[in-house]
Amino acid sequence: MSMEKTLCNLKMPEMQRLPRDIESLAGDFERYLTRHLGRFFGCMPFYLYEALSLTIRDRIMMDWRNTWTDYEKKGVRKAYYMSMEFLIGRSLGNHILNLGLTENTEAAINKFALRLEEIITEEQDAGLGNGGLGRLAACFMDSCANLKLPVVGYGIRYEYGMFRQDIENGYQLEEPDHWLQGGNPWELKHPEYTQVIKFGGHVEINVEPDGRKRHVWLDTADVLAIPYDIPVSGYKNNTVNTLRLWSADATNVFNLDDFNAGSYSEAVESKNDAEHITMVLYPNDSSENGKELRLKQQYFLASASLQDVFRMWSLNENNNFTQFAEQNVFQMNDTHPTIAVAEIMRLLIDEKHMSWDEAWKITTQTMAYTNHTLLPEALEKWSVPLFEKLLPRLLQIIYEINARFLKLVSRKWPGDTGKQIRMSIIEEGDVKYVRMAYLAIVGSFSVNGVAALHSRLLADGLFRDFYELWPEKFNNKTNGVTPRRWMAYANPAMSSLITEKIGDEWIRDLGEISQLKKHVNDSVFAERWFAVKKENKQRIADLVKDECNIDFDTNALFDVQVKRIHEYKRQMLNILHVIHLYDRIKRGDTENWTNRCVLIGGKAAPGYQIAKQTIKLINNVADVIDNDPQVGDRLKLAFIPNYSVSKMEIICPGTDLSEQISTAGKEASGTGNMKFMMNGAVTIGTYDGANIEILDAVGEENFFLFGLKADEVDKVRADYNPEQIVNSDEDLKRVMHLLSCGHFNSFEYGIFDRIIDSLMNPQDPWLTLADFRSYVDAQVRVSRAYLDRAGWVKMSIHNTACSGYFSTDRTMQEYNADIWKLNI
């Protein structure tokens, strides 16, 4: 576009940093509201949010531009984090914190008799992700900005994010999340960097005058990719990195022939088709196999991002790619963007005219892959016929990659055809499939899991053959979470208390939090810690009252499980325990009782029936318990609708007990576990994912461990007999009876039969009943521990004090030291 040229030729004047005092903030806020937006102070509060966002955004702009031009000037090596999901949540409050403007902004807003909190909560969450993997990407971006790492995020600007979950008669209803409806002050559209993405068509081979063959991909249906940039501010360090999200658009506004022939709707059809690509996030957090539109989304992201990096490279390096691998590295967030391996080959060979070997060298020096799952059924595969139809040139390249790879395998293990079949990127059968994880491993120089156990299980199990071939590629990078959002921003009361004791360096470097260990026995400090926790519990209680009309008493133990609803995460185990507590109350077994408020939240994939029935069960059990006067304050249960980033900001500061109870060997890492720990919750958990590392950090006396270990799970599975377990455990027998006699579903005959059947099935992969006794016993220890207030507060402080390792700052430093090697 010519626009780009014009701008480049202009000499930009030095930008001045805008004043940040109360008067200037208030003045700009008022000016934006009245003169820019044309509103006044009695308007809809959304406009107040918009005006304040623009006020704050102005104060980011200069650093945003300088951050990028500094990287360019220094010619630094850069990393690109490619992810189908960035679950960033709200932005305004986070930027205010990062800029150090909390007090001044509050004061500026107060001048108009408004409260900052009211304005901040007007912002819609950017729900551009399902759960852990998407939120991890957002925390990574935050930490890279904090560490001044030159990292760009590449993702998709979904028109509709994660669905909103409503609860009706106990059932989940999905409502579309049209988050961009009111406009988004945090994005800047850059049409000048538009890319063209090809689909369909066919491939022809041209012979050049020099005799070389050239593949040309013809008669394609093209779609435009338009980038929108979102600023990612570092904590008080004048660094602002970029998250670049692609939006799809039609190449031509509409077909003029159709239009002139009077068929208006046909004329706009192609436009609609193109725009559908980035219309909606797939609300499935384990792979939704075979959906054509999902494959289009994945290629759209990979191709647009790679072309964008190539564009920037060519601008400076004049189309010379010999140094490309020294200066660039791509981190692929799971297999979702791994078509990038084939796409970078296509760009280098077909468009930059490189030889296969040169191109492959660049590819395998720039691509890195992170795995996030141990469930074999969640490994992505795409049917070859679909690939052929949508991306014919990419399929050719994948076949060539595979042919060369299988030659390597046969040289390493001569005659072992079984191995070749097992390791092939193409799964043979009536219908052939492309195995995306294998493509990722073959094309990458680094393959990592997200917690120590997970990475070990990948090498020993799922990817064993590949580990034997290339042990040097495999490594672990234990996840983390950002302490800025999850402590400093979400828990200001606790943050002030910590800062008073140890200074505020922990916000930048969470390693410093270990200094709190000195204060665990300080009883005055402990009392204040307890008081802060209680305030935070009141915030949960208010939320629960508001959304569920259930009364949580802040003197009770707040027992929380919030995460996607999944069989392997075992919300059912939690419910069985709640029913058991109810049963104890009903039979009068309440001596030395600890009052409990149990909170469960999370979304079920719309097509995941048993997960949706679990939500219904939780709500039905809650109904019985919360309306039984004999139960009273001893036990409360609530299901919080529409669990999201902004809900977690309220929930994690007030939680006492963090439920991390997956079947061992199934949860890759977990990250909610870390958010809770940082905020002084104690964990009840299995020996799984990052729980193990949390347990190591806090010690066994500060963690409620229970259940089978990963290696025991496999052994127990061989002769698992749920019926016998039920019959030999009186408590469990009573719980199962209450479930199956319809106590929680009178007038709703049979609705929980599937759940009961799956618990009682000897083939139950999640072995829920196998861990029941051990879980209940651990809960008894929890209840007892909570009665000793001083002891509990000590554990709480100790958990926070040991959470330094779980900052994404540490995670990013490890990615950088071992994989990216950005020389800063």
Ligand code: 26Q
């Ligand atoms: C794939 C294909 C088609 C449609 C959807 C998908 C899809 C989308 C999202 C598959 C998986 C996901 C998300 C997975 C996820 O969130 N995994 C979690 O990642 C966290 C961060 O590493 C870990 O802490 C969790 O243990 C892991 O479950």
